[in-house]
Amino acid sequence: IAGITQAPTSQILAAGRRMTLRCTQDMRHNAMYWYRQDLGLGLRLIHYSNTAGTTGKGEVPDGYSVSRANTDDFPLTLASAVPSQTSVYFCASSEGSGGSTDTQYFGPGTRLTVL
Amino acid sequence: GQNIDQPTEMTATEGAIVQINCTYQTSGFNGLFWYQQHAGEAPTFLSYNVLDGLEEKGRFSSFLSRSKGYSYLLLKELQMKDSASYLCAVSDSNYQLIWGAGTKLIIKP
Numbered sequence: 001i002a003g004i005t006q007a008p009t010s011q012i013l014a015a016g017r018r019m020t021l022r023c024t025q026d027m028r029h030n031a032m033y034w035y036r037q038d039l040g041l042g043l044r045l046i047h048y049s050n051t052a053g054t055t056g057k058g059e060v061p062d063g064y065s066v067s068r069a070n071t072d073d074f075p076l077t078l079a080s081a082v083p084s085q086t087s088v089y090f091c092a093s094s095e096g097s098g099g100s101t102d103t104q105y106f107g108p109g110t111r112l113t114v115l
Numbered sequence: 116g117q118n119i120d121q122p123t124e125m126t127a128t129e130g131a132i133v134q135i136n137c138t139y140q141t142s143g144f145n146g147l148f149w150y151q152q153h154a155g156e157a158p159t160f161l162s163y164n165v166l167d168g169l170e171e172k173g174r175f176s177s178f179l180s181r182s183k184g185y186s187y188l189l190l191k192e193l194q195m196k197d198s199a200s201y202l203c204a205v206s207d208s209n210y211q212l213i214w215g216a217g218t219k220l221i222i223k224p
Contacts, residue, residue: 035214042119042202042214043158058211090157101146101165101206106157 003027004107006091012113013081021076021110023091030097032074033058033104034066036087043090049074050098081114088112117141119215121203126221127193135188135201135218143208149177149188150202152217158202161188190220198222 007022025032030051035043045058049068063085065077074093078085089110094102118140127133139147146165150158164170164179164186176189188201200217207213 040216042216043204043212044214045211048211099210101163101210103148103160103163104212105160108157 004091004093004105006089006107006110008110009108010111010113012115013078015082015114016080019078019081019112021078021089021091021112023074023076023107024072025074025091025093025105025107026072027093027095027105028071029093029095029105030071031094031102032068033092033094034064034074034076035090035092036060036085037090037109038087046076046089081112083114086112086114117205117207117213119203119205119213121201121215121218123216124219124221126223127190129193129195129222129224131193132189132191133193133220135190135203135220137186137188137203137215139184139186139203139205139213139215141205141207141213144181145206145208145210147177147179147186148202148204148206148212149175149186150204152200152202154199161201193222195222195224 004025033048034046047066049055091107092104094104096102120138149161152158162177202217203215204212
C-alpha cells in the first residue's frame with residue numbers, strides 16, 4: 001500500500017441499506033477527512049479526525065458516521081442510504097493533528113449511487 | 116457565510132498561458148491551496164500560499180493578495196495533459212478547507 005486506498009471503487013446501493021466506505025492510509029498521518037464531491041459544488045467536508053480516537057463533524061454530517069480506532073483506518077458509514085447521498089466520496093489525510101494548515105492527500109474516491 | 120468563487124470553465128490553446136482566478140470570503144484565513152483534478156481521479160496538490168505574492172513552481176505559479184481576497188493560478192506553456200479541473204481551497208479560522216467548485220480547463224491543439 002502506498003498513500004491512501006479506498007474501497008469499494010464504486011457501488012450501487014438500494015435506498016435504506018447500510019453501507020460502509022473504507023479508507024486506509026500508510027503515511028502515519030494524524031488527520032483524516034471524508035469529503036463528498038457533487039457536480040457544480042466544491043468538495044464538502046462530512047467528518048474529520050484530527051488524531052486516532054477523536055472525530056468531528058464537518059459541513060454536511062447528517063446521515064453519516066465515522067470512527068477512528070487507529071491511525072490508519074477511517075471508515076465512513078451510511079446507516080440508511082438515501083438517493084441524495086449519491087456522490088463521489090473522497091478520503092484524505094494530512095500530517096498534522098489540527099491547529100495548523102497542512103497539505104491534504106486524497107484517496108482515489110468511491111463512486112456511490114443510491115437508488 | 117463562506118464563499119469561494121472560480122470561473123466554471125475556461126478554454127486555452129496548447130503552448131499558451133492561462134490564468135485561473137479565485138476570490139474568497141471566509142471566516143479567517145490560514146492559507147490558500149490549488150489542486151489539480153483530472154476527470155475521474157483524485158485531487159492532487161499543486162501549490163500553497165499564505166503570504167502575499169507570487170510562488171513559482173516550474174510551469175505553474177500561484178499568486179495571493181490577502182487584502183483583496185484574491186488568488187490566481189498561472190499555467191505557462193500549456194500542454195494537453197493540463198486539461199483538468201483546478202480547485203481553489205482556503206484554510207479557514209478552524210484550519211478546515213473551504214473549497215471552490217473548480218474551474219474546468221479545456222486545452223485545444
